[in-house]
Amino acid sequence: MPTKQAVKKSTGKSGSTKKFEAEAINKKLSKSEKLKLYKKIVAIRRFEERSLQAYNQGKIGGFLHLYIGQEAVATGIVSLMEENDHIITAYRDHGHALAVGMTMNECMAELYGKYTGCSKGKGGSMHYFAPDKRYWGGHGIVAGQTPLGAGLAFALKYKGLKGCAVCFLGDGAVNQGSFMETLNLVSLWGIPVVYVIENNGYSMGTSLKRSSAEESLAKRGEAFGIEWSTCEGHDIFEVRSAANKAMTYARDNLKPYILEIRTYRYRGHSVADANHEKYRTKEEIENYKKNKDPINVLKTKLLADKTLTEASAKEIDREIKAEAEASAKFAEESPYPPKSEITTDVYWTVDNDSDNQLKGTYFFND
Amino acid sequence: MIPTINLKELIFSTTRKRDTMALITYREALKQALAEEIERDENVCIMGEEVAQYNGAYKVTEGLWEKYGDKRVIDTPISEAAFSGLAIGSSMLGIRPVVEMMFMSFSYVAFDQLFNNASFCRYMSGGLMNVPIVVRGPANGGTNVGATHSHTPENLVANHPGLKVVCPSNAYDAKGLMKSAIRDNDPVFVMENTLLYGEKWEVPEEEFIVELGVANTLKEGTDISIISHGRCAMIALKAAEILQNEHAINAEVIDLRSIRPLDEDAILNSVRKTHRAVLVEENKPYCGVDAQISHLIQYKAFDDLDAPIHRVSAIDAPQIYSKPLEDWQIPNEQRIIDSVLKCLA
Numbered sequence: 001m002p003t004k005q006a007v008k009k010s011t012g013k014s015g016s017t018k019k020f021e022a023e024a025i026n027k028k029l030s031k032s033e034k035l036k037l038y039k040k041i042v043a044i045r046r047f048e049e050r051s052l053q054a055y056n057q058g059k060i061g062g063f064l065h066l067y068i069g070q071e072a073v074a075t076g077i078v079s080l081m082e083e084n085d086h087i088i089t090a091y092r093d094h095g096h097a098l099a100v101g102m103t104m105n106e107c108m109a110e111l112y113g114k115y116t117g118c119s120k121g122k123g124g125s126m127h128y129f130a131p132d133k134r135y136w137g138g139h140g141i142v143a144g145q146t147p148l149g150a151g152l153a154f155a156l157k158y159k160g161l162k163g164c165a166v167c168f169l170g171d172g173a174v175n176q177g178s179f180m181e182t183l184n185l186v187s188l189w190g191i192p193v194v195y196v197i198e199n200n201g202y203s204m205g206t207s208l209k210r211s212s213a214e215e216s217l218a219k220r221g222e223a224f225g226i227e228w229s230t231c232e233g234h235d236i237f238e239v240r241s242a243a244n245k246a247m248t249y250a251r252d253n254l255k256p257y258i259l260e261i262r263t264y265r266y267r268g269h270s271v272a273d274a275n276h277e278k279y280r281t282k283e284e285i286e287n288y289k290k291n292k293d294p295i296n297v298l299k300t301k302l303l304a305d306k307t308l309t310e311a312s313a314k315e316i317d318r319e320i321k322a323e324a325e326a327s328a329k330f331a332e333e334s335p336y337p338p339k340s341e342i343t344t345d346v347y348w349t350v351d352n353d354s355d356n357q358l359k360g361t362y363f364f365n366d
Numbered sequence: 367m368i369p370t371i372n373l374k375e376l377i378f379s380t381t382r383k384r385d386t387m388a389l390i391t392y393r394e395a396l397k398q399a400l401a402e403e404i405e406r407d408e409n410v411c412i413m414g415e416e417v418a419q420y421n422g423a424y425k426v427t428e429g430l431w432e433k434y435g436d437k438r439v440i441d442t443p444i445s446e447a448a449f450s451g452l453a454i455g456s457s458m459l460g461i462r463p464v465v466e467m468m469f470m471s472f473s474y475v476a477f478d479q480l481f482n483n484a485s486f487c488r489y490m491s492g493g494l495m496n497v498p499i500v501v502r503g504p505a506n507g508g509t510n511v512g513a514t515h516s517h518t519p520e521n522l523v524a525n526h527p528g529l530k531v532v533c534p535s536n537a538y539d540a541k542g543l544m545k546s547a548i549r550d551n552d553p554v555f556v557m558e559n560t561l562l563y564g565e566k567w568e569v570p571e572e573e574f575i576v577e578l579g580v581a582n583t584l585k586e587g588t589d590i591s592i593i594s595h596g597r598c599a600m601i602a603l604k605a606a607e608i609l610q611n612e613h614a615i616n617a618e619v620i621d622l623r624s625i626r627p628l629d630e631d632a633i634l635n636s637v638r639k640t641h642r643a644v645l646v647e648e649n650k651p652y653c654g655v656d657a658q659i660s661h662l663i664q665y666k667a668f669d670d671l672d673a674p675i676h677r678v679s680a681i682d683a684p685q686i687y688s689k690p691l692e693d694w695q696i697p698n699e700q701r702i703i704d705s706v707l708k709c710l711a
Contacts, residue, residue, distance in 0.1 A: 139483070
């Protein structure tokens with residue numbers, strides 16, 4: 001097992017210069033596996049760009065929290081999921097959804113509020129779910145998913161299954177009471193959950209410095225006796241390297257782990273956040289895009305090891321853009337759910353009462 | 367005070383006569399339900415503050431930890447949000463936790479988990495998951511502990527589609543409803559009552575359940591319907607006896623047992639027979655359960671009514687500490703009798 005020091009040494013400060021692709025967990029990746037990672041990252045980017053376009057056209061309502069800039073985090077971690085691993089996240093959930101294999105069509109249709117959406121148009125942007133892919137949402141309340149993630153891992157331990165739950169949260173969520181309560185509980189009970197803090201530096205419009213008294217968020221784990229480490233989130237190989245250690249540790253030791261990943265979102269908190277160039281500088285955004293863009297970082301590495309060529313990268317991009325475009329068309333052409341759907345999927349027992357055995361009134365509409 | 371005379375026979379006149387009956391407390395009935403369900407299903411476990419080694423703050427789980435061990439009966443830290451959420455998350459993978467709130471008042475600390483996550487995850491996923499948890503604990507006033515420990519949030523729970531809520535008024539229902547709640551595939555709140563824990567009723571020794579959504583006619587009558595739930599149903603029954611003996615009024619007493627789902631037919635059939643209704647609950651009146659029942663009756667049985675619907679609720683203020691005043695603040699026999707006489711005047 002890696003000690004705390006070993007884990008920290010392998011990640012952290014030396015991040016940007018270290019060749020994480022040379023580590024065993026990455027070295028074993030075949031060309032096609034690396035290509036798959038690249039396609040996922042590009043797919044998340046292009047899907048969200050297309051969804052933004054639809055939002056700006058007024059075709060998508062509500063909130064749209066874009067993941068652009070953070071794609072390597074979800075993609076890298078999902079690529080490490082084993083048979084009994086589960087994931088859960090908050091409302092910036094499109095990237096995780098596509099990473100686990102949800103289709104652009106069902107995701108886009110959900111944004112449009114259509115019946116063909118992954119939640120039949122009942123959940124929207126913040127509430128994507130795919131239990132068959134061990135993806136448990138998509139949760140709208142900051143840190144509300146953190147005890148749920150503990151519960152998924154508790155269930156694994158209860159059933160004697162070797163695995164872990166990875167629960168993603170943002171840098172704003174660490175200041176919610178429910179998260180701190182949960183950290184104590186998972187350490188006390190020995191629950192194999194990995195909390196991945198996707199630290200993009202801003203909880204909505206409030207910078208990390210203005211919201212957290214101590215800059216290292218993962219370090220809070222020490223108060224609860226929880227192992228922790230940090231890494232950078234722009235290089236998918238670094239993410240995989242750090243997350244593999246965290247997830248392996250949780251699975252092998254039946255213990256929680258906190259991994260803080262420093263990342264960045266290019267867009268506002270949500271699309272409705274028109275102020276996002278006021279609480280941070282244009283230069284800050286441009287600098288990240290120029291030097292740490294997760295697509296470019298991976299592309300450069302895959303060009304170097306000849307997994308990609310400029311031409312094949314271009315072709316991938318073209319294909320994925322077409323897929324995103326097709327998903328928008330699919331969503332537009334899909335029907336809205338019928339009105340009768342308002343009162344289905346509320347109660348399991350009502351939905352499964354084919355024999356009319358249920359007693360009493362469940363819905364109170366005149 | 368809790369009525370004890372004659373009432374047991376009244377309640378169970380309709381239960382199976384063949385069954386062997388045992389006189390047990392409401393607390394014991396709950397414990398039997400928990401133990402039987404733990405033995406029936408390996409995924410059923412109990413978690414909450416002091417439920418295991420301390421034997422339960424109100425001794426409902428007494429002896430269960432000793433018998434079933436750490437895996438099935440789990441002490442938690444004082445972290446309602448964390449352990450409620452953990453229970454919900456685990457239920458998504460098939461665990462069926464029974465979460466004890468030492469007081470249902472403490473569920474407010476876990477509001478997001480219980481009222482967003484337990485209630486809406488199924489809906490927001492378009493029916494891809496379900497949350498088979500039970501949240502149980504005492505939800506009552508009348509215990510001289512002030513406003514923060516005296517909530518009766520069945521109205522609050524019932525206001526969240528996706529949640530179910532039952533309020534057993536006696537040991538038979540406590541056992542039968544608890545077993546149904548644990549077997550149910552949706553989140554169910556079981557609202558217990560500390561003032562009932564020590565009271566005894568006859569309960570069959572054979573296995574039985576009480577289905578959700580079925581009310582119980584505690585006493586048949588012809589002059590007026592007293593519709594109630596939880597401990598108030600027992601107080602209503604006592605008031606009905608006094609009305610019968612001292613005022614020659616033959617009141618029918620309906621115990622709703624289940625708030626959501628709700629047995630509308632039992633309510634409407636009774637009102638169609640008696641043409642008058644007094645609704646009794648320990649909730650505060652504004653947006654209480656009986657506000658909905660009142661609406662239901664006027665909407666679906668308007669022409670059957672001979673008088674306005676009357677309500678007896680907790681007097682509309684935070685729960686007062688001072689004992690004699692609190693006893694007056696929550697419904698009692700006298701306030702019910704006054705209301706019935708007014709409704710019949």
